[in-house]
Amino acid sequence: MTVEATVVGMARQAKKAARKVAAATTDQKNRVLSSIADKIEIRSVAIQAENRKDIERAREMGISPAMIDRLTITDSTISSMVGGLRDVVALPDPVGEITSTEKRPSGIQVSRVRIPLGVIGMIYESRPNVTIDAAGLCLKAGNAIILRGGSEAFHSNSALAACITDALEQNGLPKEVVQLIPMRDREAVNVLLKQEDFIDVMIPRGGEGLIRFVTANSLIPVLKHYKGVCHVYVDAEADLEKAKAICLNSKVQRPGVCNAMETLLVHKDVAATYLPLVGAAFQEAGVTLKGCPETRKYLPWAEEAVEADWPAEYLDLILAVKVVTSVDEALDHIAAYHSGHTEAIVTTNEATARHFVQEADSSAVMVNASTRFNDGGELGLGAEIGISTSKLHAFGPMGLEELTSRKFVVYGDGQVRQ
């Protein structure tokens, strides 16, 4: 069978299976999730053996150590996948929730009812655990899913997908509820992105290149996040000790993630005190600073910032630093360079905080808290399938509710429109 015929066939089957999983009870979905977790535990040795095939092939191909690290399924990856599934079992089922109900003047009773999105297409790169994390959340929200993992994780993903398929069948759901594209060809992605009759949403996870490719080529709506260029603004009226703790945590705790700070903005009135204070802490933590001329007056060891530093997502122990003359200059800088992910202000002035919250146009705006709190778990959504930096459908972390839609249900007694 050609790649096209295979992928179109899978999409068609997924749409059929979506009707079954949409109608599944919470209990049935939870049994599937628990069963997947059990199988991953029982088969962990075999899964890791399949994973080693991928690792060997990756080494032969000269793939970078960082990528091999992401590819590797350790004992801790296994526990994290299993624990994640058990957490999703414990989350409330969003499907069927009646979010409003109202009797209209015409006499009809109008309700809005939460429903699954339908079929979700997931395209991701090296980490095989995404196979389990994504399938678990999509399934709990009543969706069918088509997974397209990275070709370098082919054996690992197949072993994990087999746990899902077996769990589905043993619990009375069609195995087509979760399908992994069984081929490495890139052509499969192109075909997948055109199946708008069968697939309701695409969620790409990976580097900016992948996400831009999906956006440019998809006929299906895409939920995406390009990058996290997060700012912390330290106001003239900030508590500087709190500001230091927040800035350090935002930059240093996990510099490789999208909710880490990439640019620090400091009000000129506190620059002379705050920059030496936080600068020493950054220096100790091994952070390279790229400063504006004003910053370098107080931190002469900082490198000179160039225009390319302001929109940069370093994902590393590097930080751009700029002194600004007002909260509005900070907001203008953010408006020009932010990615819509997370912005934070440190201030004791409530009016300034409110102004910043109103104007900063990102999925999460923090007042006196670390940017690292922009995370599904921390914000109360439970697990997340990704963070959206575009405003349509979801803005910020996407949990179970974001994997659903709502339909109108109308009960009448023979009403017709006048």
Add this chain to the structure above:
Amino acid sequence: MTVEATVVGMARQAKKAARKVAAATTDQKNRVLSSIADKIEIRSVAIQAENRKDIERAREMGISPAMIDRLTITDSTISSMVGGLRDVVALPDPVGEITSTEKRPSGIQVSRVRIPLGVIGMIYESRPNVTIDAAGLCLKAGNAIILRGGSEAFHSNSALAACITDALEQNGLPKEVVQLIPMRDREAVNVLLKQEDFIDVMIPRGGEGLIRFVTANSLIPVLKHYKGVCHVYVDAEADLEKAKAICLNSKVQRPGVCNAMETLLVHKDVAATYLPLVGAAFQEAGVTLKGCPETRKYLPWAEEAVEADWPAEYLDLILAVKVVTSVDEALDHIAAYHSGHTEAIVTTNEATARHFVQEADSSAVMVNASTRFNDGGELGLGAEIGISTSKLHAFGPMGLEELTSRKFVVYGDGQVRQ
């Protein structure tokens, strides 16, 4: 200036203006809306004179009478635009609504706050009133908007847009909050669809060709509806008099709209009684029927339905009719041919109704009510900017709330992530 430079410049200006209108008070936005309404009334003669230029040009180009009809601004079009604006003034402002708030174990206070989408791009065809209806709703929801109307309505749209621009400036908002693309070139649309850095969502309104073009070429998320292939299923346990009224209303009241019935499904057990009953009424109303062989046993005057009739959106006094053996056969037919718009069941059996509501995968599912109720006004959303038949962001009529997003606002007291 080239088309590209003009359109990119407009998009950039729209993004800047979006910050201003997002921060505008409800009162300020309402004053703008009322002022637009006043100006349309005062300038109605001049607007209609501009409209006549478009009509004359359309006649010269040999454009169809139906299209000229859509293009014409009558006195009643004027009152309807003015009335629509005054209705939007009366609707509650969605911006700033706090939809949830929660203290998390970490000590941070997490709220979700409703915000404008930002910049909305609207591409539409002949009806010039869309210029006012769309701008009014987008503006009330705090958005900036770029309008690209049909080239055949160029003079009419420009006259209407001038009312908006003047009202914005007289009420302290930048005129770039609502911009009309000032050129007829099709190239402008291509450029617009690539401005993902400045535009948050595209809403195309018009024929299926336009919408498919926008979907295929946009880098910006699209809110769309292709077509309405709405079904009514008359169950074995239906009240046949109510069924007759509902079917007639669904088909005949306004056959040219997307929530009109296009296919009638009748349970075999009532076909012998119901089809002659409703058939006579349809015949009287001038409806052409396209029936399956079983239908034609009871209605020999019906034409023979062919495969192309089942997915057809006639938008006319034509109806496809099929006899089915069960509610599940009806649901399978709907799953195969529906457009995600509206489905209805007529039944007195509550369990059958619930099953149909659960399984029919459309934006509105009606029990014992006309398909014509799938409308923003009838369902309680106030005015609508369109009906979405894809599940992302909005499914069904899109009112003010659907023209917004939500962001997370976090208040802390120096919290950092552990």
